[in-house]
Amino acid sequence: xxxxxxxxxxxPAPPSxxxxxxxxxxxxxxxxxxxxDDTSDNAPRVIxxxxxxxxxNKTCVGAELEKCKDFGEIxxxxxxxxxxxxxxxxxxxxxxxxxxxDKAPQRCDPSTTRLVLAxxxxxxxxxxxxxxxxxxxxxxxSSYYRxxxxxxxxxxxxxxxxxxxxxxDTIIDVPAEVILLIDSGYSHxxxxxILQGRPLHTAIRRLDVGGKLLTNHLTRLLSVRHxxxxxxxxxxxxxxxxxxxxxxxxxxxxDKTWKGTRGERRKDYATGGGIAKDYVLPDSHTRFHxxxxxxxxxAAARARKSAVSTxxxxxxxxxxxxxxxxxxxxxxxxxxQPGLADLVMQxxxxxxxxxxxxxxxxxxxxxxxxxxxxxxxxxxxxxxxRVPDECVVRVARPEDPxxxxxLGAANFARHEHADRLxxxxxxxxxxxxxxxxxxxxxGLGVDTLR
Amino acid sequence: xxxxxxxxVASTATKTTPGWAYVxxxxxxxxxxxxxxxxRKRAARNTQPGLSLSDLTARQENKLRKDxxxxxxxxxxxxNIPVPSSSRSSHKHTPTVRKxxxxxxxxxxxxxxxxxxxxxxxSNPAAVVNNPLLFLNKPVVATPQAKSASPAPAREKGxxxxxxxxxxxxxxxxxxxxxxxxxxxxxxxxxxxxxxxQLAAEGEDVEMIDSPxxxxxxxxxxxxxxxxxxxxxxxxRKRPPAAHPGDDDPLLVSVVPSFPTDEELRSLMTAPPLSYxxxxxxxxxxxxxxxxxxxxxxxxxxxxxxxxxxGVRVCGLDCLEGHREECVTRYGL
Numbered sequence: 141x142x143x144x145x146x147x148x149x150x151x152p153a154p155p156s157x158x159x160x161x162x163x164x165x166x167x168x169x170x171x172x173x174x175x176x177d178d179t180s181d182n183a184p185r186v187i188x189x190x191x192x193x194x195x196x197n198k199t200c201v202g203a204e205l206e207k208c209k210d211f212g213e214i215x216x217x218x219x220x221x222x223x224x225x226x227x228x229x230x231x232x233x234x235x236x237x238x239x240x241x242d243k244a245p246q247r248c249d250p251s252t253t254r255l256v257l258a259x260x261x262x263x264x265x266x267x268x269x270x271x272x273x274x275x276x277x278x279x280x281x282s283s284y285y286r287x288x289x290x291x292x293x294x295x296x297x298x299x300x301x302x303x304x305x306x307x308x309d310t311i312i313d314v315p316a317e318v319i320l321l322i323d324s325g326y327s328h329x330x331x332x333x334i335l336q337g338r339p340l341h342t343a344i345r346r347l348d349v350g351g352k353l354l355t356n357h358l359t360r361l362l363s364v365r366h367x368x369x370x371x372x373x374x375x376x377x378x379x380x381x382x383x384x385x386x387x388x389x390x391x392x393x394x395d396k397t398w399k400g401t402r403g404e405r406r407k408d409y410a411t412g413g414g415i416a417k418d419y420v421l422p423d424s425h426t427r428f429h430x431x432x433x434x435x436x437x438x439a440a441a442r443a444r445k446s447a448v449s450t451x452x453x454x455x456x457x458x459x460x461x462x463x464x465x466x467x468x469x470x471x472x473x474x475x476x477q478p479g480l481a482d483l484v485m486q487x488x489x490x491x492x493x494x495x496x497x498x499x500x501x502x503x504x505x506x507x508x509x510x511x512x513x514x515x516x517x518x519x520x521x522x523x524x525x526r527v528p529d530e531c532v533v534r535v536a537r538p539e540d541p542x543x544x545x546x547l548g549a550a551n552f553a554r555h556e557h558a559d560r561l562x563x564x565x566x567x568x569x570x571x572x573x574x575x576x577x578x579x580x581x582x583g584l585g586v587d588t589l590r
Numbered sequence: 591x592x593x594x595x596x597x598x599v600a601s602t603a604t605k606t607t608p609g610w611a612y613v614x615x616x617x618x619x620x621x622x623x624x625x626x627x628x629x630r631k632r633a634a635r636n637t638q639p640g641l642s643l644s645d646l647t648a649r650q651e652n653k654l655r656k657d658x659x660x661x662x663x664x665x666x667x668x669x670n671i672p673v674p675s676s677s678r679s680s681h682k683h684t685p686t687v688r689k690x691x692x693x694x695x696x697x698x699x700x701x702x703x704x705x706x707x708x709x710x711x712x713s714n715p716a717a718v719v720n721n722p723l724l725f726l727n728k729p730v731v732a733t734p735q736a737k738s739a740s741p742a743p744a745r746e747k748g749x750x751x752x753x754x755x756x757x758x759x760x761x762x763x764x765x766x767x768x769x770x771x772x773x774x775x776x777x778x779x780x781x782x783x784x785x786x787x788q789l790a791a792e793g794e795d796v797e798m799i800d801s802p803x804x805x806x807x808x809x810x811x812x813x814x815x816x817x818x819x820x821x822x823x824x825x826x827r828k829r830p831p832a833a834h835p836g837d838d839d840p841l842l843v844s845v846v847p848s849f850p851t852d853e854e855l856r857s858l859m860t861a862p863p864l865s866y867x868x869x870x871x872x873x874x875x876x877x878x879x880x881x882x883x884x885x886x887x888x889x890x891x892x893x894x895x896x897x898x899x900x901g902v903r904v905c906g907l908d909c910l911e912g913h914r915e916e917c918v919t920r921y922g923l
Contacts, residue, residue: 191671191673191674192671193669193671199671199674201673201674215665215667215669215671216664216665216671217664217669217671218664221696221697222697224697226695226696226697226700227694228690228691228693229673229691229692230673232691233673233674261863261869262863262864262865262866262868262869263866264700264701264704264866265704266700266703266704267700270690273686273687273690274687274690277683277684277686277687278683278684278687317823318823330869335822335823335855335858335859336822336823336859338859340858340859340861341861341862341863341864342858342861342864343858344863344864344869345869345870345871346869346870346871347871348662348870352662352664353661353662356660356661356662356663357661359666360660360661361890364887364888365888365889365890370666371666371667373664373665373666394890394891394892397890397891398889398891398905399889399908401906401907401908402906402907402908457890458889458890458891459890462885462890469880469883471880471882471883472882472883472885473657473658473661474654474657474658475658476872476873477870477871477872477873478871478872478873482871483871486871491858492847492849492850492854492858493847494847494848494849494850495849495850496847497846497847498823530844530845530846581862581863582860583860585859585860586822586855586856586859586860
């Protein structure tokens with residue numbers, strides 16, 4: 141535990157390993173990077189970032205959630221609000237169990253470790269200062285950098301994500317020259333244009349629609365139409381991840397799932413129209429996760445009628461696509477913000493037109509919401525409607541959009557930029573928290589580009 | 591009924607009599623719903639003129655706000671999950687750390703604090719001159735240039751909107767200027783093409799004139815859209831793709847906007863971060879908005895019918911009946 145208070149050894153020895161942490165609102169992505177070893181950690185460990193309590197009042201912290209089986213009526217306490225670490229009491233408990241306890245699975249000694257922490261853009265200064273103070277004063281990391289999560293993504297081989305044809309001798313630019321990064325996570329969705337690994341701060345835009353809002357919206361729809369699911373956030377979230385998709389033809393899909401006027405029996409509705417799916421809810425005895433099935437007309441009614449009903453079936457119709465639709469049309473629930481494509485255009489509108497072609501041709505989408513089927517295609521279609529004809533619009537998502545930021549941050553930790561930006565504990569003790577915050581806010585600068 | 595032999599002929603004249611009429615209701619008024627009210631005080635003064643009765647009533651507005659708040663919750667109910675006591679040997683925290691750990695502030699509290707600090711800085715700069723928390727985003731608060739680059743946040747709508755429009759205009763102007771310069775350069779060889787373009791615009795069938803062969807220094811010209819001394823984003827130095835016979839087609843000529851200079855890029859890349867509120871996307875000018883779509887509260891289809899009692903939208907009679915049950919329990923018969 142926090143051996144930071146022992147007297148500092150003479151001379152700042154360069155930390156041998158780096159703890160790379162993408163501290164998301166839903167999950168923490170964490171792993172170690174060792175210097176001079178490109179293969180030290182190729183995938184992060186994903187730890188739920190919450191303290192959960194199930195209906196038997198049993199509490200599990202962070203990774204213990206994986207052992208939990210009964211997710212009915214489970215409630216969560218999350219240390220991260222709106223993407224920023226707010227409640228340090230809870231966050232410290234989760235970090236301690238993951239990294240600093242004697243039996244921690246990813247145990248590390250902070251006094252010989254560098255910490256690279258990803259945060260969301262446009263944070264509040266007070267929260268940033270709290271973070272720096274905890275890192276140095278409580279844990280005593282030997283050196284530390286807190287950077288904007290989206291900009292870490294630039295330290296990956298971006299053109300591989302786009303499958304750009306190229307010759308084998310092409311030099312991979314790290315950081316990538318130009319990307320427009322969309323990070324659609326648990327709390328919100330941000331658009332960040334990045335040049336040479338430096339975010340263009342004036343053009344960062346945020347849409348307050350994230351995975352949590354989508355799940356809550358689905359919960360509300362289901363509670364009106366089927367069962368009361370309001371206490372089953374976890375189950376509804378699983379349902380959303382399994383069954384929801386982004387519609388490429390919203391009007392058409394909506395018509396297919398309409399039951400029709402009174403007395404009318406529409407064929408599409410009866411057969412499901414290729415859209416309706418049956419979701420078998422977990423029963424907490426034999427099944428702990430729901431199952432998606434093709435819609436079978438009458439299955440739900442039969443299950444309800446039979447005396448020894450074994451399954452609860454929910455038929456999902458327009459819920460499947462009207463929920464992710466909120467990312468593109470937030471006004472559907474009365475949220476007065478532009479949709480994702482307009483968000484991109486707003487971000488571009490403050491930049492010189494000369495940068496548009498480059499940014500539009502390199503749009504990368506990361507974050508959990510990028511996993512929705514057709515998300516990429518829909519965004520591309522909507523953007524093509526809005527940009528000048530001559531612009532090429534390429535939208536892509538990495539193989540695993542959730543850990544993409546972590547992978548970028550890991551590459552950053554190996555890059556020499558990390559040495560330039562990181563602050564050592566000694567410097568913190570000498571200059572104070574305000575100096576550290578200012579140094580992080582200034583970023584790389586443009587005087588020496590490489 | 592016998593009408594004494596008088597037959598009423600349908601007239602085309604309409605009378606404006608008091609009573610009621612069917613009017614198209616296209617949902618809540620855009621002008622009123624343009625901005626999520628951040629400040630519910632003095633709503634009457636802040637709303638734009640021209641509101642009619644069909645605009646969102648205070649009740650609907652409240653409902654909307656509550657709904658959105660509910661959608662942003664982590665749990666349905668308020669839960670208080672204490673951190674489980676650990677067997678870890680508790681060591682002494684430093685005073686700052688202890689203060690942070692014991693703080694029960696939520697994000698909303700922090701945001702309010704920050705806004706208060708900003709307001710104080712605006713009204714009385716001397717009071718907060720040494721506050722380290724403000725220093726971070728000070729350039730955003732202080733420099734008008736950074737402000738004008740930001741989109742319209744509700745508070746300072748006027749100024750920044752103008753700035754945005756100006757930026758847009760400038761960008762368009764720059765692009766136009768670049769195009770003009772380019773055109774001037776190759777005016778002679780363009781003569782034929784121009785004529786073809788004009789004729790095409792007039793809709794006549796023209797005989798296409800062979801465009802002049804591509805000059806050998808075409809490659810250099812492409813590169814010239816970048817500033818010659820650009821170091822931040824160096825120009826594309828590799829070989830361009832192989833020539834295509836359609837390259838010289840006057841109808842396919844595209845205008846490449848000029849690339850920003852190093853100074854522009856430098857100022858963009860070193861600009862300080864915006865504050866949390868300024869980075870939130872909001873609707874800008876009128877034209878950026880689309881009509882609001884309304885959906886059936888019951889089944890999620892288009893909301894084509896309005897409940898006369900409470901104004902909720904439903905898709906048809908079936909859903910209306912379903913809604914009635916709920917409506918009656920809430921508002922009575």
